[in-house]
Amino acid sequence: MSHTPHKDDVPTYTLSEGCPVADPTTAQRVGSGPVKGLMLLQDTQLIETLAHFNRERIPERTVHASAVGAWGEFEVTHDISHLTSAKFLNNVGKKSKVLLRVSTVGPERGASEPVRDVRGWGMKIFTEEGNQDFVFNDIPVFFVRDPIKFPSLNRSHKRNPATNLPDASMFWDFHNNNQEGIHALMILFSKRGIPASIRTINAYSGHTYKFTTEDGFVYVKIHLKPDQGVKSLSQDEANRLAGENPYHHTADLHDAIARGDYPSWTMYIQVMKPEQAENYRWNIFDMTKVWPHGDFPLQPVGKLRLNRNPTNYFTDIEQAAFSPSTIVPGIAPSADPMLQARMFAYPDAARYRLGVNYQQLPCNAPVSKVYAPYQRDGASRHDDNYGGDPNYVGASLKRVNFSGSRVGANGHAPFGGGSQAHEQWVGQVTAYSSEVTDEDFVQAREMWKVLGRCGEQDEFVHNVAGHLRGALPEVQLATIDMFNKVDSKLGTRIHEALVKES
Template identity: 60%
Template sequence: MDQRYYTLAEGCPYPSASTSVQFRNNGGGGPGLLQDIQLIETLAHFARERIPERVVHAKAAGAFGEFTVTDDCSDITSASFLSKVDKKTPFLLRISTVGGEAGSADSSRDVHGWAMKLFTDEGNLDWVFNNTPVFFIRDPIKFPSLNRSHKRHPQTHLPDPNMFWDFHVGNPESFHELMHFFSDRGTPASLRHMNAYSGHTYKFTKEDGSFNYVKIQMKTSVKNLTKEESVNIAGENPDFLLQDLFEAIEKGDYPTWTVYVQVMSPEQAENYRWNIFDMTKVWPHKDFPLRRIGSITLDRNPLNYFTDIEQAAFSPSTMVPGFAPSADPVLQARLFSYPDAARYRLGVNYQQLPTNAPKAPVYCPFQRDGLMNFSNDYGADPNYVGSSLQPTKFYQDVKGVKASALSTFTEHEKWTGEVCTFQSHVTDEDFVQPAALWDVIGREAGHQQRFFGNVAIHLCQVKHPSLRQAVYDLFSRVNPDLGAGVKKETEALVSH
């Protein structure tokens, strides 16, 4: 006989998980009783099992792994996790779609997010990247509108290509990212064969106050699906990418990436052709070649998806000494927006959840109390600044870090300009890099023709001919043949 027993959350045992307490009547079941705490707790908890879904990046796969330093970086950063060759740092990775809901097909055309939490010996460092090197916008006030236009129509509750293209025609700085979106990169064949890019400009800093601007890239062997393959897979197995990653790790086929940085000095930044804080632009490799710094390997699946992955919270504001933000306005907005979203979804003490908690010592007595605080709450230590009282046993000394290195922030870039209300204007310069990408796409046999079809199958659903023509005109600013090809394929579908 099975001697195991179950308990309530408070520890009190009960005899059976599959029976309830009822008022028995003539041999059959009857009304339940309020004294059946097991039943009440079971029903009450069930109605509260789900937490708010992420507004974007709702569907994701996740796994654990290890970052290994492969090359000396001491000349460009004092970050401890990069301090010596072969040093290893554990991390948690969440790879997501962006626009779709949690139950959507993960092979649908989309940008993919890359959220990576490194548990360094100086605290957590979050790299919240994408699988494309650029983004749709360069002004953060457009971020909610961008995502609304990619989601469901407020009346029909259906995806709406009219909304999608109307936004991008009105904000054509997005066409560089659209070139990536409608290329084969928009439908990766596997999360294991997909690159990741910081997109934003960051800083590598040193203890002496010097710094360089950097962009980060993680590279592997890239494999993509065609439009037809992605649609078929979405119908047959909407969780195909999640399953592929999980099963590969389970059988020991551990995915790996090589980590690179592009390095730019402040002096180079002042005179560079493009604004280095513009997220719609790349730094061409011929100007700033890739420099290898490390490698990452995924080698462990989550024990429980909800506790390890769904409750994970990532933010570009989570930084360590040696790594710092730049003046990129979209990045600056994300520094607030991501922790704010985590506080909404998970509560004010989301950093205490095991999946988010740092492995390094924490002493933060000014951030305490709040809903669901299950720490020691720093005992009797002063919760105000300027105290002359001695801290108690809860005090944690952050050993081995000099005070000069504690701040992640360097002096603000004085050369960037003056404070003003800024209106972003689109110029011919915004189409130079998309034109270069179109040439790169042309190096792969058939890719340009597939691009026409990828756009056409979506754009043909736009009802207004004038809006379709505006899209053709903007693609023609990238390349006349591109505009003509998209128009030909799209109008052929419209006429059918």
């Protein structure tokens, strides 16, 4: 039976300042006969309609522009209070509201979704101590470890500045000359490179974080694994789907939530003591390296479940802003240089895209009380701007309570003596650029063996050759040489595939 809205439930159309208008299709014209002529500047409805239309788009993200998102909750399932004082991670059964945004990296908004690319995972957890953002990827390692290379990496994966087309020569030329990313390339061009669904991807912190307590800290890496299982597409399947249903990932997640089939992920952590870090084989601040599970097993923490679609995509997802700098007490950054750089770059991008007061937008606003009177004014202020409270530090005109400690990052309690001593291990400030060594190929070689055990080596060769075919001959040769460092026969197989399929 159809529902007839009650009169009080039907909204009355108005202009943006609240003035009711009888007909939204009319415009004021000059003339008394059947032919109407000039328009009038006094026609507020027309002026508002056209002026707002010209301004309804905001700058899209330079990377991670195309995304799908949803609301959900995070529930603690295992006690880790001995590792972190973060309140949202303490007490088994505790639940916190979550906003999740998952994106491709290179393509623009509106691009086809079933493509070979890394997926970015932006997750905002609304806690009683403020927001906790996790900005992860669906692969456990990254292509570079030096943040100065980050813009160049992303440009090389985008369009050629002259042709405005994707360019395999740019892509492979960058990686040929920055070979620390070989492990990430091995994953990207394996079967894992094209997810079948957002519901079936892993998420990894990549970065090393600290979990802190009053007694000290441990280093951690964070993993989320889908309870639906990991599922991927072959290149041929992705090509077909990109033509038939280019927005498959958006529709798949939306429809699953709409029918009550709520996707979920289990969160795990790997834990490393500071003294272990000092003697570990690999630099734990190097984002191109994993910690093998045999050395540091996965420990379960909690469960993420998505259970609500956005009410409005622009309001909930496009305006959402995530940054690794958004951290609550009990979690702290490490000396990971990529993490340190992202802690600046991400909120800076949000200020550019959304304005200096982007944290006040409903999708970003904390559920905890905010009192930041030293950040005032600016475009699109949505609150009382702290009224007449002093806007300078050290004021005696209004009492302000301060919590936390001057020692320790982000308001954390001071670390214990042993942990403070460990911090000296990081060393003095230097101008530094890392060099590629044979160690950068060790994990890629292990990945090649994994592909062999899974019977996926032929598909990997096919995927690389299919992409590399579009590159210049000299770039192809350099790429073959790079993969020969993984396995002496791998580069040869890629070369043979190029010749055979050309």
